[in-house]
Amino acid sequence: MKRTQTPWPSGIKKTRPRACVLGVLENASAPLSASQIVSQIEKSGDAIWLSTVYRILDLFVKQGIVVRLAVMNSDMAVYELNRFEHKHYAVCMGCRKIVPMDNCPLEAFVPQLDESGFHVLGHHLEIYGYCRDCEPK
């Protein structure tokens, strides 16, 4: 569980805490908060300090390895691996199934914003609703 599937990112010193954090994120099925990451690591027998996790996450974010998300109605940031796919998902509120969207609805929109003087670097999109199977109820 603490073995990383991907090769270690270049330009980053490989340390035990960093490997632990990366490992947890690689095995996460959903974005995690810093303290959740700490719990995961402690559960697997390692010790780690919360402030260390924050520093590691900051580094990873700066390196583009990890993405930091602010989820609405939550006062806690969550982090997930940057999988470098430009893809969005619709999440079913019934069964939690994740439906990938084939193309990005923003593509046509970004140039429009660019024209107005705002240089778009990225975006985050959350779609929620019900899939076919969970529909009415």
Added chain:
Amino acid sequence: MKRTQTPWPSGIKKTRPRACVLGVLENASAPLSASQIVSQIEKSGDAIWLSTVYRILDLFVKQGIVVRLAVMNSDMAVYELNRFEHKHYAVCMGCRKIVPMDNCPLEAFVPQLDESGFHVLGHHLEIYGYCRDCEPK
């Protein structure tokens, strides 16, 4: 500037601090944080306490008068009047300015997803980049 243009919402006791907060939000061109609201009010000669502003904002949000937004890469919530429009924002990574977008890039996309059997109930979109003033560096 402390006069409210809209009639006072029913079911809410009208007090001076509440009128001040509502007035500031009505005149705001972008979402404001609680402390920004305090500054605005103090600038106009009134005194108000930060915790009071939070309580008032909580109430307004609960009543649907105001919308609370969580912005990425910021640990501070911002609030704006609920204008009952569907709206998204672009956030400048330089100065943290929040730029409202005029129309929703998803509008054309949602029916497409609907056709595939997914019933879209809502979405949250955040665009980030640099505004004109923060651009190159």
Added chain:
DNA sequence: CTGCAAATGCGAACCATTCGCATTTATGTC
């Protein structure tokens, strides 16, 4: 194997937000 820069352990500091409580205020009733 050794030395040094960088990372971590650890706790204190920070900052947005919330809580608690005594005092003040808005509003319905007489």
Added chain:
DNA sequence: GACATAAATGCGAATGGTTCGCATTTGCAG
């Protein structure tokens, strides 16, 4: 219009996520 009462506010202290500072430890180049 004055009063009573429940609710709102002033104010400060507490909370909780996140960051900072510094002494110690660790990874890596020579």
